[in-house]
Amino acid sequence: MVLLGFYCGVCVLELVYTVNPGIEDVGAEEVLAELGGDTRYELMSGRIYHVVDNINIESIYRLRSINRVILLLWRGRIGRRYEELLEDIKGVYGISGLSRYVSPLNSFAVVSERIGEHEYTSMDVSRILGDIVIKMVYEETGLKPRVDLRTPDVVIYAFIRETEIFIGILLSGPHSLHRRGYRIYNHPAALKPTLAYAMLRFSGTKDKQVIIDPMCGGGTIPIEAALLHEDAEIYCYDINPRHIRGAKQNALAAGVSDKIFFGVWDARRIDELNLEPDHMISNPPYGIRYGDPSAIRRLYYKYLESASKILRAGGRITMITTEYNYVSKIADKLGYRIIMQRMVKHGGLYPRIIVLEKT
Template sequence: MSEQPFEMIAKTFQGLEEVLAKELTSLGANDIEIGRRMVSFSGDKEMMYKANFCLRTAIRILKPIKHFTAKNADEVYEQIKAIHWEDYLDTDKTFAVDAVVFSEEFRHSKFVSYKVKDAIVDYFREKSGDRPNVRINKPDVLLNIHIAETKCTLSLDSSGESLHRRGYRQEAVEAPLNEVLAAGMILMSGWNGECDLIDPMCGSGTIPIEAALIARNIAPGVFRKEFAFEKWVDFDQELFDNIYNDDSQEREFKHKIYGYDNNPQANEIATRNIKAAGVSKDVILKLQPFQQFEQPKEKSIIITNPPYGERISTNDLLGLYSMIGERLKHAFTGNTAWILSYREECFDQIGLKATNKVPLFNGALECEFRQYEIFDGKYKEFREGGDELSRERKEYRTSASGEQRDFRPAPGERREFRPRERFNGERKEFNGDRKPREFRDSEKREFRPRERREFKEGDRKEFKSRERREFSKEREPRSGESYPERKRREFKKKEE
């Protein structure tokens, strides 16, 4: 008997909801509905495992177990205590409660968490005299309660640690780009491995790595050591092993991904991260400033996240963006560039008209992801060709009978050619008339580059590489036996 489908919620960043919905559609989810920073859908246990393992733009996957209304904390307590908790939790397991509250009735999320915790503990004490313990870090069962005014939803968090923590990052530079956001930017651009991809300011290599995983269709969950659902009482080890070991959807990538940066330390970190992700043969790194960027030989796309001056300081922020625009115009003609940034004045310095603008949040910063089509002269030639064609058409007029005839002056008629008079009026200058971006009072601040910190001997933090998992073509499940080995063993048993 097949399992009944149940409701699930995939959380994401604001601006990536439609990308996530498209991913869920490709995965085979049902009842997909887009909300704010979330997409709801339905499916069975296999779909929940796949959502955690395969989705690139989801932060976590929640499984709602109860919807109810409550006007005060006591009502929340009673509703939570009424749940049959043996279905989800044992007394020998640990749990934690995360609360998200948007309500006038409930103003303190921690207080709500405590009431949920008390209800669960009291339920088990009254049943058996024993109780499960609370553990903040890496609990066996993580619960999430969401309250919007009086509407409450209690969910099991099937992901545990945020899904943006893929598991391949060995080290990070200052203010690294979130992996979920990087993947969302790539998917939003429409790139799927059909040409070369370039990140001329790649930092620790997040965009190149996520691009390589997308190009090869490698599931981002393959690097994770664990998911929260693996500790649930109804966890199906065999089902998840089948999902984990199924690489039938992976594909070849015939192009290259290039990552450039002018920081030697960032280049070293990116090299280690790319090696840990197993995509070294697809990604080419080079220590090179954007100023030295040259026209690619092959059709390419740029996707990049330059500094905004918020978390990463630079001596000449506007000059940096002016240089980006200059390089795009002179060394990336005939291609497409996508740039994520925060300040309107930075975009203005690029000096190119964006063909697409998508609002995206990078953390708390409301950014824009802009697309630029860099024409290589063909567009101009097309326009000139069109003008020439229109001039040719002016040599013909349609007669009363509808026939086209060659238009010539009447015999003896002379026409004097008079050139068009030059325009002598004053041309309006717009450069000085543009208004700077107006910030709200809470946002007004003077931009000052951050002072570079000088480290003394022994002050710099030593990064220790995490234990790296090696993935061969035959991946090993957590049982220690590879998928083909298990199949061969099962086949021998049948023969015996």
């Protein structure tokens, strides 16, 4: 068990987690359950702040709603112009003990992300910050640390949001945790696993329940359900046999293929299957890349009509779509009430996660 912390009684660790905007509450709940401490967030900010005495680094890799975890070292203001970047970033010199993390004995890289209009790029930020870190370590030790962009020992992370900058050490490794490593088959419209996890949480799935994704594509939602629940009955259907073959490969890579039933089926005829689901959670087609919006609406209508015939009383339909207005228009007529809707950011779009309950 690797513990990171200061045992001085009053010192605490300040951590920042990045998440898909819209699921900050899911992330904060998960962080509290796994790591304890106190959290603070604003919806749609894409960030969660966490204060805690010490953490077990291994538990970071168990987080399923989080993209990155950063040990915060410094935060400050940053201008939008290039000259301001050069000047303002010098505040980093105020970080004492940076050599505790970067030293001539280990390699490092700087990863930067930026939201907002700036005269400089994220690459500029990484380069300038990298030079400062080398200088700081050299002044402290007389030796320079080695830069390694491919397999660094330590990753320094800089995040600029408009005129605010955060700098810290990336505890979650160089890749975002949403990359689970089980995507052998890349569905062309795959859902981010972190959002799939959030949909399961919003739907309120539990062990021993029946969970169906009737338009499962590469299987992200069923796989996340199988990773979350020891003992649920999980089904993954899609109209396209190629996607079902891909979903099986992904589930195998995730080590959960024996926990999911796969089948080629049309969601508009889901009532013809002998099932009584508690939750039907899906990421149906939406957006202009799928073309004709009226065809998408016809699919939604038929699917929701068919699903209402087999859902258990109080059962839930959860979907992520940009078609919120249409779904809310037909919900009542088809025997549902909307119990939750939430805007999230996914792939440059702002769809909603909608939870419908059978009335």
